[in-house]
Amino acid sequence: MGANKAKRQAAGQSSASAMDREALTKLRTAQLPPISRETASAEFYLLVGPGGKVVDARFVSGDDALKKAAADLKKASLGTTFPDDGTTRLLRRGVLGCSDVSGCSMVLYTPELVRLE
Numbered sequence: 001m002g003a004n005k006a007k008r009q010a011a012g013q014s015s016a017s018a019m020d021r022e023a024l025t026k027l028r029t030a031q032l033p034p035i036s037r038e039t040a041s042a043e044f045y046l047l048v049g050p051g052g053k054v055v056d057a058r059f060v061s062g063d064d065a066l067k068k069a070a071a072d073l074k075k076a077s078l079g080t081t082f083p084d085d086g087t088t089r090l091l092r093r094g095v096l097g098c099s100d101v102s103g104c105s106m107v108l109y110t111p112e113l114v115r116l117e
Contacts, residue, residue, distance in 0.1 A: 028094075028108040030079065037099040042063045042066035044073060046108075048090045052080035066096055078106065081084060 042062025049055045057073035059066070073096070082088055094116045098104040 001059065009117045021074045025107070028110070030071070030106045030108075031107060032096075032104040034098070035096070036065050037100055038063075038065045039099045040065040041095055041097040042069065043093065043095050044106075046073065046078070046092045046094060046106075048078055048080050048092055050082040050085045050088065052078040054078065059092070062096075062110065066098065069096060069104055073106070076106070078108070 005093050021100040040063035043060040045058045045060060046054050054076050057070040059070055069074050078092075080090065093109050094106050094108040096104060
């Protein structure tokens with residue numbers, strides 16, 4: 001009896017963990033207007049200011065079709081919350097993915113995955 005209860009609890013915890021991961025991924029994802037009609041992906045460094053406004057964007061690596069997407073990313077807002085409207089900026093890295101079916105989205109990496117090159 002005790003083993004079955006432990007299995008049910010473990011199953012509940014793993015499904016809750018999966019739901020938590022999915023919720024966190026959604027918080028790190030921003031839907032963007034179409035940038036490319038091709039299916040492509042590329043990594044960018046983003047300098048984000050108050051209000052989630054992308055102040056600067058730099059292509060790191062990826063498909064050539066998205067090399068010039070930095071200008072489009074500078075028009076984006078990622079919804080990042082800042083405590084005030086000061087001069088604070090955050091350096092983030094993320095992957096821009098575009099598809100002819102679903103459009104484009106930017107997924108920001110978690111800080112422990114970011115590597116500076």
